[in-house]
Amino acid sequence: MTETVLAILNRPSLDAPAHDPAADAFEFAGPVEAHIAVTDLGITRGDGIFETITVTDGRPQALEAHLARFARSAQMLDLPAPDIDAWRRAIEAAVAELDPVEEAFAKTTLSRGVEGSGRPTGWVYAAPSGDSTEARTAGIAVVTLDRGYRHDVARTSPWLLQGAKTLSYALNMAAVREAERRGADDAIFVSTDGYVLEAPRANVIAAIDGRLVTPRTDIGILPGTTQADIFRFAAERGIDTAFELLTVADIRSADALWLASSVRGAAPIRTLDGAPHAIDRDLSDAINAFLHDRTE
Amino acid sequence: MTETVLAILNRPSLDAPAHDPAADAFEFAGPVEAHIAVTDLGITRGDGIFETITVTDGRPQALEAHLARFARSAQMLDLPAPDIDAWRRAIEAAVAELDPVEEAFAKTTLSRGVEGSGRPTGWVYAAPSGDSTEARTAGIAVVTLDRGYRHDVARTSPWLLQGAKTLSYALNMAAVREAERRGADDAIFVSTDGYVLEAPRANVIAAIDGRLVTPRTDIGILPGTTQADIFRFAAERGIDTAFELLTVADIRSADALWLASSVRGAAPIRTLDGAPHAIDRDLSDAINAFLHDRTE
Numbered sequence: 001m002t003e004t005v006l007a008i009l010n011r012p013s014l015d016a017p018a019h020d021p022a023a024d025a026f027e028f029a030g031p032v033e034a035h036i037a038v039t040d041l042g043i044t045r046g047d048g049i050f051e052t053i054t055v056t057d058g059r060p061q062a063l064e065a066h067l068a069r070f071a072r073s074a075q076m077l078d079l080p081a082p083d084i085d086a087w088r089r090a091i092e093a094a095v096a097e098l099d100p101v102e103e104a105f106a107k108t109t110l111s112r113g114v115e116g117s118g119r120p121t122g123w124v125y126a127a128p129s130g131d132s133t134e135a136r137t138a139g140i141a142v143v144t145l146d147r148g149y150r151h152d153v154a155r156t157s158p159w160l161l162q163g164a165k166t167l168s169y170a171l172n173m174a175a176v177r178e179a180e181r182r183g184a185d186d187a188i189f190v191s192t193d194g195y196v197l198e199a200p201r202a203n204v205i206a207a208i209d210g211r212l213v214t215p216r217t218d219i220g221i222l223p224g225t226t227q228a229d230i231f232r233f234a235a236e237r238g239i240d241t242a243f244e245l246l247t248v249a250d251i252r253s254a255d256a257l258w259l260a261s262s263v264r265g266a267a268p269i270r271t272l273d274g275a276p277h278a279i280d281r282d283l284s285d286a287i288n289a290f291l292h293d294r295t296e
Numbered sequence: 297m298t299e300t301v302l303a304i305l306n307r308p309s310l311d312a313p314a315h316d317p318a319a320d321a322f323e324f325a326g327p328v329e330a331h332i333a334v335t336d337l338g339i340t341r342g343d344g345i346f347e348t349i350t351v352t353d354g355r356p357q358a359l360e361a362h363l364a365r366f367a368r369s370a371q372m373l374d375l376p377a378p379d380i381d382a383w384r385r386a387i388e389a390a391v392a393e394l395d396p397v398e399e400a401f402a403k404t405t406l407s408r409g410v411e412g413s414g415r416p417t418g419w420v421y422a423a424p425s426g427d428s429t430e431a432r433t434a435g436i437a438v439v440t441l442d443r444g445y446r447h448d449v450a451r452t453s454p455w456l457l458q459g460a461k462t463l464s465y466a467l468n469m470a471a472v473r474e475a476e477r478r479g480a481d482d483a484i485f486v487s488t489d490g491y492v493l494e495a496p497r498a499n500v501i502a503a504i505d506g507r508l509v510t511p512r513t514d515i516g517i518l519p520g521t522t523q524a525d526i527f528r529f530a531a532e533r534g535i536d537t538a539f540e541l542l543t544v545a546d547i548r549s550a551d552a553l554w555l556a557s558s559v560r561g562a563a564p565i566r567t568l569d570g571a572p573h574a575i576d577r578d579l580s581d582a583i584n585a586f587l588h589d590r591t592e
Binding site: 046 | 302327328329330331332333334335336337338339340341342343344346373374403405407419421441442443444445446449452453454455456457458460462463464465466467468469470471473474488
């Protein structure tokens with residue numbers, strides 16, 4: 001058992017040559033040591049994909065949903081299809097190797113590999129998560145930022161890779177820095193034609209007239225694994241849910257608002273563009289308890 | 297002397313802690329071996345910048361222009377300012393170490409480094425270039441692709457990092473694959489409001505009424521180092537040059553058209569969106585000869 005764990009996939013995809021065909025699906029390696037060549041397209045071009053899976057009390061959450069999205073991102077980037085069975089085993093083995101902690105994460109990464117090799121690079125990195133209690137209870141300050149795209153850009157220009165979870169996240173990180181410059185914790189991207197999209201690393205959920213509503217996923221955003229489980233929570237409670245086009249005015253007037261992501265869970269928004277926003281503490285607590293106690 | 301060379305910077309920026317304060321500015325390392333940790337933000341987030349400098353007969357070309365753009369990209373990403381003197385020395389040393397070839401390149405990369413370390417990662421990778429003769433003489437087939445952004449997006453939304461040369465190039469590579477799917481070699485990005493922007497890895501230059509014209513650089517595109525030298529060539533020949541807003545119709549009706557980039561040089565466009573485009577072979581040859589013979 002150890003604090004951080006790295007499992008390197010020997011054969012990240014079925015249709016790419018293995019490093020050693022006789023080797024196991026993955027092998028453990030030192031998580032701090034260097035494992036990536038400077039010619040790997042993952043670092044030279046941000047040309048790859050990832051998923052971050054939260055692990056509560058040793059249980060990887062929404063694992064199949066993450067693996068399905070991983071495969072979908074690979075397809076959008078014309079990457080070789082990941083060998084989902086090998087990834088699942090590597091994730092489970094890495095998590096089993098971790099010191100027992102209440103909350104950890106396992107991050108899967110698949111890059112196009114060293115340029116010219118035709119062999120993708122893949123690994124699972126697992127580590128304890130930071131403490132998200134304050135974000136889940138006191139809430140977070142969020143600003144809206146123009147994403148520069150119309151809401152229909154994924155349909156008109158698929159080469160922009162909107163809706164794929166890629167390693168090219170420099171602008172997502174720049175958006176978070178811009179939010180911090182404005183005194184906030186996080187951002188919500190808005191389309192040029194006024195629709196709420198997603199946060200740089202999370203989905204938006206609004207409580208509107210007793211329903212939970214999230215932006216439609218055909219507008220160039222990631223379908224959220226945590227958002228999906230929150231909608232499952234809602235279904236169990238008899239709360240209606242919907243995927244809709246939401247404007248900034250819609251979320252401003254919502255009864256409550258969250259950013260949903262794997263590691264932080266449901267973070268209630270306490271200010272939006274500097275204006276106070278109501279928090280539904282009981283509902284937030286119930287959602288986060290549900291997410292924590294998931295068994296699948 | 298060796299075929300590929302890797303120089304790792306010990307202190308990529310002045311205001312970040314060095315790996316070893318007493319060490320040299322850089323050290324040579326095995327170019328094929330792994331040097332990057334899986335937690336480096338360069339690979340997990342595409343959070344870093346690069347430059348590719350062409351080297352003809354051992355001379356790094358447009359070196360100061362590349363270094364200045366490298367520093368500008370760092371500023372746009374809130375990265376620690378690169379120690380330009382250390383980078384220049386590392387580039388020159390790496391190039392000197394290469395086997396003598398007519399055309400090579402040196403690529404500089406600066407990432408935000410291992411998450412939480414506060415220490416950027418930096419290296420120079422040098423290698424022989426592929427043969428670009430065919431692209432420079434027979435020309436290339438290019439298609440226009442919608443970039444999804446208005447031409448003024450860099451002014452309205454600087455967090456989108458348009459105009460910075462970042463490691464988040466997954467969509468640039470996807471655009472090239474889309475071009476190949478359409479039977480072409482490369483793409484030209486166009487703004488949603490109809491203006492010609494840039495290619496995924498090159499600038500656009502058009503010959504219009506005896507002048508050389510390139511898109512204005514305040515529209516969210518990279519200022520080109522090779523484009524700048526082509527304009528220097530034009531000035532020496534008494535050819536007028538201009539930075540303008542160009543529409544797709546403008547480049548379709550241009551007398552000649554090129555994509556300009558460091559390694560490939562000036563590649564004349566022989567078809568645009570499937571329609572034949574005139575090539576000015578003499579001017580192309582003169583430009584590429586000028587680029588090859590640069591001494592600064």
